[in-house]
Amino acid sequence: MYLRTLIIIITNIYFLVSYVNANEDLISYDIIDYSIPYSLTNIEGNIKNGREVALSRQGNCLACHKVPMYDDIFQGNIGPSLAGIGNRYTIAELRLRLVNPYVLNPDTIMPAFYKVRGLKRVDKKYTEKSILSAQEIEDVISWLATLKD
């Protein structure tokens, strides 16, 4: 009898914790006028770290985009060049373009870097994980904002 109650309590705690965790994973945000005006973390983006994430395999932005000043690295040409991107978009617009570009173009090949729902057959290593964390998004967009002509 005791054992049964114990098991029920433990499983309840387990489900509660996993529910809280799953929700904690992604911070909710509002999309206003094709942009996300508010920081996901309220911690100012770190430009240096943002550059590192973008250029490394983690963000892998150069697989698809050119950034002229990093000519020494192999760069793809699937997406538009990021040269002068800081002139073309505000931080708020850049945030949406990284967090969920499907809002602008549902067919785009550009991945949503901050999304875990609605994806199919995700490799176990990556389930319930977004490609970048909220702070990494803030870091990358603060770096993008420095790319001015």
Add this chain to the structure above:
Amino acid sequence: MSYVIKCFFALILFSSLDLVAEEESNYKNSEKPYKKSELKSGSYFSREETKAIELDEFENPGMIWVERGSELFNIQMGNNNIACSNCHNQNNNSLIGVATTYPKIYENKLINLEQKINICLDNNMNVEPYLLESNNLLSLSSFITYISKGLPMNVSIEAEAQKYFNRGKEIYFERVGQMNLACNQCHDNLAGSYLRAEKISQGHINGFPSYLMRWENIASVHRRFQFCNNQARAEPLKIGHDDYNALQLYIAWRGNGLLLESPSVRR
């Protein structure tokens, strides 16, 4: 009714059936991403150095598998002491052209060439089938594909193959993985563009089994699918999976008419 009239009706029936079948495949052909004249095999997109290695049979590392396959083809195996060449005449090889038609239906199921070889080993030679993707199996399939080199891909999507074709097409257009990518996004829409240092091809399979320099190994079509799935951070399927066979059929059909080039060499 007289025999002649019956025959007459049967003839009309048959010819109208034929018409339906033809219309169907014409309709499907119009759905192909690349018209026959636009089809380009993978080597068209690969680097000059890589292409040079592929074209030189003495340098092409894939030829090691072809040679080993040719030896295996003539070795007597199992209790019955029987070799592939006992049934498939070694000199005037009866398997020339066969590779262009796989994957194909066998006993109501779609199978690829590797699986067909295993069925022969098991049923006709009483030999334990090889593990999928094993050296021996890929050697045999490389050899059997090599003897069809230069012949056009020619898979059938009619009759029982139809449902696999539909499934394969579904998979081809399905976005998967953390990166949420589908095959068509790269291979129909972006052929010729660069994904980092890699020029994206039309994604055909007329060069498989294909030697991949990054692995220093030969790879089956399914192994390549796993690799593309991995890059989208999608859970790859098992080699030999029905869904991979279905995908292979769809992709082979997309490239029907391309000449077999195996063993191709890729980075």
